[in-house]
Amino acid sequence: MKLKITLIGLIVVLLQGCAVGQRTVLSQADRGSIKSVDLYNLVIQDEVRPAVDISNVAGAMGGGLIPALIDSSINKGRSLSAQDVAEPLFFATDSVDFRKMLAKEINTSVTSLYTLRSQKDVAETKLLSDPDLIAKIKQLNEGENLLYTSSFYNLMENSKSIKVETVAFVFKKSSTAKSGKPKPIYFNRLAYISESVGNGEADSIAAWAKNNGELFVKILSDGAAEIAQVLKYDLQNSVQFECNKLVAADIFGFNGAKFNIKSILVEQKPTRAVVRNSADGALYSVPGTPVPSKELNKKCKQ
Amino acid sequence: MKNINYLLVALLSLSVTPAFAKEAKKVDESVIEYQKKAVKTTVVDNKAKAKKKAAAAALQATEDVPTVTSCQVQFEAFQDLRLNKDTVGTNFSKALTPSGLDIWLNDAEADLWRGKVKTSSGKTLVLKPKLERLYTYAESMNLHGVMSLSVDFLLDGKLLETRKYRGLGSTANAWNAEHEYYDALSYAAHEAMPKVLKDIPSVCAKTKS
Numbered sequence: 001m002k003l004k005i006t007l008i009g010l011i012v013v014l015l016q017g018c019a020v021g022q023r024t025v026l027s028q029a030d031r032g033s034i035k036s037v038d039l040y041n042l043v044i045q046d047e048v049r050p051a052v053d054i055s056n057v058a059g060a061m062g063g064g065l066i067p068a069l070i071d072s073s074i075n076k077g078r079s080l081s082a083q084d085v086a087e088p089l090f091f092a093t094d095s096v097d098f099r100k101m102l103a104k105e106i107n108t109s110v111t112s113l114y115t116l117r118s119q120k121d122v123a124e125t126k127l128l129s130d131p132d133l134i135a136k137i138k139q140l141n142e143g144e145n146l147l148y149t150s151s152f153y154n155l156m157e158n159s160k161s162i163k164v165e166t167v168a169f170v171f172k173k174s175s176t177a178k179s180g181k182p183k184p185i186y187f188n189r190l191a192y193i194s195e196s197v198g199n200g201e202a203d204s205i206a207a208w209a210k211n212n213g214e215l216f217v218k219i220l221s222d223g224a225a226e227i228a229q230v231l232k233y234d235l236q237n238s239v240q241f242e243c244n245k246l247v248a249a250d251i252f253g254f255n256g257a258k259f260n261i262k263s264i265l266v267e268q269k270p271t272r273a274v275v276r277n278s279a280d281g282a283l284y285s286v287p288g289t290p291v292p293s294k295e296l297n298k299k300c301k302q
Numbered sequence: 303m304k305n306i307n308y309l310l311v312a313l314l315s316l317s318v319t320p321a322f323a324k325e326a327k328k329v330d331e332s333v334i335e336y337q338k339k340a341v342k343t344t345v346v347d348n349k350a351k352a353k354k355k356a357a358a359a360a361l362q363a364t365e366d367v368p369t370v371t372s373c374q375v376q377f378e379a380f381q382d383l384r385l386n387k388d389t390v391g392t393n394f395s396k397a398l399t400p401s402g403l404d405i406w407l408n409d410a411e412a413d414l415w416r417g418k419v420k421t422s423s424g425k426t427l428v429l430k431p432k433l434e435r436l437y438t439y440a441e442s443m444n445l446h447g448v449m450s451l452s453v454d455f456l457l458d459g460k461l462l463e464t465r466k467y468r469g470l471g472s473t474a475n476a477w478n479a480e481h482e483y484y485d486a487l488s489y490a491a492h493e494a495m496p497k498v499l500k501d502i503p504s505v506c507a508k509t510k511s
Binding site: 044049054071075076091097123129168 | 388
């Protein structure tokens with residue numbers, strides 16, 4: 001039972017787009033060989049997930065069944081409470097379709113790089129099982145690739161901000177050559193973090209929900225556009241580290257807590273910046289101007 | 303007493319682990335089945351505890367005591383207006399695409415609405431429910447189900463008003479089995495649908511003006 005709970009917890013973390021894994025850079029050779037792309041743009045969620053401050057007693061105590069049960073019980077209460085707080089936003093935005101927003105932006109980015117086969121106006125709803133994914137990859141011909149994205153969107157920080165996160169993979173036919181899971185020729189995590197709105201909880205929800213969710217829709221739309229642009233950038237650029245632009249940026253951990261990462265400034269825009277986590281290569285679009293870091297990345301000390 | 307301490311439920315489930323495992327393996331999960339007796343849970347989070355206790359008590363009263371109204375009340379069948387009609391989520395290895403949703407909704411209506419309203423020979427109030435969202439997801443060690451619906455209240459074929467309702471149902475993710483996700487949806491229906499009954503007297507009162 002303990003193992004089962006632990007495993008489920010791990011699976012949940014991995015598939016919620018919070019997987020910890022190094023970026024797999026699209027090599028120059030692979031980039032040159034891509035002629036057309038099949039896109040599987042997945043959004044499992046039907047609506048935004050409320051902000052829940054996930055209890056992690058089990059983590060703090062080094063695991064165990066009782067701490068896991070305590071976490072489960074606490075988190076259930078917190079989820080119920082978060083749903084209640086967010087109810088006005090849900091009611092104001094029940095016709096909002098994030099799948100359409102994201103499909104429009106990702107289609108635009110992908111078609112600017114490759115020939116996109118079978119373009120869809122709305123993102124997919126069905127998670128592909130491993131056998132279905134492998135079958136899709138095996139159907140590819142030479143020069144054809146599968147771009148698989150899976151996206152999530154959540155209220156964060158007591159509902160003050162919104163995070164859109166995408167995990168992206170590119171596969172080619174030979175990705176399934178060996179047994180086991182297909183090996184992508186590209187992988188990365190891309191995230192958009194909105195600016196903070198309101199004082200948290202009901203106050204922020206009221207701001208998001210005002211005028212039929214006007215601000216919520218705008219930020220969600222901006223998030224979709226930013227994710228698509230960052231994806232395009234990442235597919236085109238193989239440079240991992242730029243030593244002269246180290247900054248510190250705030251991102252969210254899997255339990256919703258904010259923490260600071262050392263990162264490389266990719267682009268400073270008027271109101272936000274794109275940074276690359278120097279540890280794993282993930283890209284984040286964060287609000288404001290990140291603070292320059294005094295430290296040099298180890299890989300830059302030469 | 304329907305409220306059961308969550309930890310007791312979890313510990314009890316441990317004591318019958320082999321049976322649970324067998325059940326989880328045995329069930330073919332392609333059909334969604336409505337659960338009549340949803341397990342009520344006690345909220346542990348202190349901040350939400352008092353509020354939830356009051357809400358649970360009110361809901362309990364709604365479920366046990368028929369709603370008395372001076373109207374005749376008719377419930378129409380659910381219209382499915384979900385943006386996503388293909389899935390209700392995923393259990394992380396595959397999409398959850400249950401069949402039998404119409405039957406599930408009809409069973410829920412029969413259990414939670416019809417027969418719960420004592421009516422008189424007044425005007426006929428027609429309720430047209432629309433299913434806006436129905437999905438389930440895992441969070442931490444729990445599975446949650448969400449049901450969101452809107453209800454048109456009609457008198458003599460004219461729309462009086464539309465009201466919206468939501469419910470969240472939760473259960474422990476013991477086996478990550480499909481039926482546990484569907485149970486969460488049944489619990490969500492038990493949270494959302496009784497709220498409609500509470501509104502009937504106030505809407506019915508408007509028909510007299």
